[in-house]
Amino acid sequence: MRWLVARRTLSTRATLPSAYLADRNLLKTEYAKYYGAPLDDPKIAARFDQAAEAASRGSLAGAASVLEGAVKLSALPVVFHDLGVAYASLGDFGRAADAFREVFAREPEYAVSRKFVREVKSIPAGAPEPFTREQEPNNEPSTANLIALRAPVTGEIAGSNDTTDYFKLIAPAAPRDLITIALENHSINFAPRIHVYDADLRLLSWGEKTGRPGESISLGGGPKPNSILYVAITATDGTGGQYLLTVKPESSFDKYEPNDDIMSSRRVAIGEELSANIMDGGDSDFFTIQSPRRGPLTIDIRNRSNTLIPALTMYDANHRNLGFAQEVRKPGSDVRYVLDADKDGVYFIQISSQAGSAGGYSLRVD
Numbered sequence: 001m002r003w004l005v006a007r008r009t010l011s012t013r014a015t016l017p018s019a020y021l022a023d024r025n026l027l028k029t030e031y032a033k034y035y036g037a038p039l040d041d042p043k044i045a046a047r048f049d050q051a052a053e054a055a056s057r058g059s060l061a062g063a064a065s066v067l068e069g070a071v072k073l074s075a076l077p078v079v080f081h082d083l084g085v086a087y088a089s090l091g092d093f094g095r096a097a098d099a100f101r102e103v104f105a106r107e108p109e110y111a112v113s114r115k116f117v118r119e120v121k122s123i124p125a126g127a128p129e130p131f132t133r134e135q136e137p138n139n140e141p142s143t144a145n146l147i148a149l150r151a152p153v154t155g156e157i158a159g160s161n162d163t164t165d166y167f168k169l170i171a172p173a174a175p176r177d178l179i180t181i182a183l184e185n186h187s188i189n190f191a192p193r194i195h196v197y198d199a200d201l202r203l204l205s206w207g208e209k210t211g212r213p214g215e216s217i218s219l220g221g222g223p224k225p226n227s228i229l230y231v232a233i234t235a236t237d238g239t240g241g242q243y244l245l246t247v248k249p250e251s252s253f254d255k256y257e258p259n260d261d262i263m264s265s266r267r268v269a270i271g272e273e274l275s276a277n278i279m280d281g282g283d284s285d286f287f288t289i290q291s292p293r294r295g296p297l298t299i300d301i302r303n304r305s306n307t308l309i310p311a312l313t314m315y316d317a318n319h320r321n322l323g324f325a326q327e328v329r330k331p332g333s334d335v336r337y338v339l340d341a342d343k344d345g346v347y348f349i350q351i352s353s354q355a356g357s358a359g360g361y362s363l364r365v366d
Contacts (some may be wrong), residue, residue: 020085075304145167168229177252262350277305
C-alpha cells in the first residue's frame with residue numbers, strides 16, 4: 001500500500017519506497033505543531049524535497065545524507081521517519097532503529113512508523129523505543145540514552161568507573177511548557193546531582209540541583225518547544241547508587257498560547273475580560289485590540305496571584321513602542337494603562353513579568 005504519493009515536483013516515473021512520506025504539506029503541518037510557528041525557512045522545505053528526489057531515483061544513501069542534515073533544522077517525526085525508512089532500505093537496521101526512536105520520543109503513536117517497524121522484521125522488537133532502563137555506555141553526551149517524556153527510567157551510578165549517566169530528551173511540542181525533572185533516590189548513600197544542558201551543551205540557568213545522601217531531588221524550567229536537552233546524573237561524593245528518573249510536562253501554559261511575540265498576538269474585544277498567566281520569567285503574552293472610538297481606552301491587568309510582578313508595554317499597528325505602564329514592584333500588584341486611541345486603530349498589548357516572577361492575571365480593556 002502506498003502511504004503517500006510523491007509530490008508532483010518529482011519525476012512522473014519516480015518510485016519512492018512505499019513507506020516514504022514526501023508530502024511537503026505534512027512537513028509544514030508538523031513544523032507548526034512542534035515549533036509553534038509557520039515554516040518560513042525555504043531551506044528546510046528544499047532539503048525535504050531534495051531527499052525525496054534522491055529516494056525516488058533509488059539513491060537511499062543520498063536521501064539519508066540529506067535527511068541527517070535536515071533534522072538539525074527540522075527535528076520532526078516525518079523527517080526522522082523518512083530517515084528510518086532510508087536506513088532500513090539500505091539494510092542499516094541499527095541506524096533505522098535510532099531514527100525511529102527519535103520519532104517515538106516525540107510522538108509515541110506515530111502510526112506510519114509503528115506500522116513500518118512492525119513489518120520490517122530485521123528491526124528487533126523494542127529496539128526503536130526510547131530507553132526506560134539506562135544502557136551503558138552513556139557517560140558522555142554523544143552516547144546519551146534518548147528517553148521519553150512521562151516515562152520513568154531506571155539507572156545507577158556504579159562507582160569509580162561509572163561516574164556520570166547522560167540522558168537525552170526532547171522538550172514538549174508547542175506551546176512552550178514547563179517541565180519537571182525528578183530523580184527518585186533508591187540508595188541511602190547516594191548523594192545525587194543533576195545538570196541540564198541545551199543542545200549545545202550549555203548549562204541552563206535553571207539546570208543544576210544537588211541532594212544529600214538518600215535524598216530525592218527535582219528541578220524544572222521552560223525549554224523551547226521541541227528542543228534537545230541533555231540531563232547528566234552524577235554523585236557529589238563519588239558514592240554511587242540506584243535511581244528512577246522521570247521528566248514530566250506540567251501543562252503550565254494558558255489557552256492563548258502560543259502568543260509570545262507580536263506576530264502571534266491574540267485578539268481581545270473591548271469589554272471582554274480574559275484570564276491568562278505568565279508561567280515563568282521567559283514568558284510574554286501579546287494581545288491585539290481595535291479601538292471602536294477616538295479617545296481614552298483603559299487597559300487593566302488584575303493580578304490573580306501573590307507572586308506575579310506584572311509589566312505592560314503598548315505598541316501601535318506598526319509595532320512601534322507607545323510606552324509602558326507605571327512600574328510596580330510588589331508581587332500581586334495590579335497594573336493600569338490609559339491609551340489615547342484613534343478610531344479603528346489597532347494596538348498591541350504586551351504583558352510580561354519582572355524579576356523572573358510568574359502567576360495568573362486577568363486582562364480587560366474598556
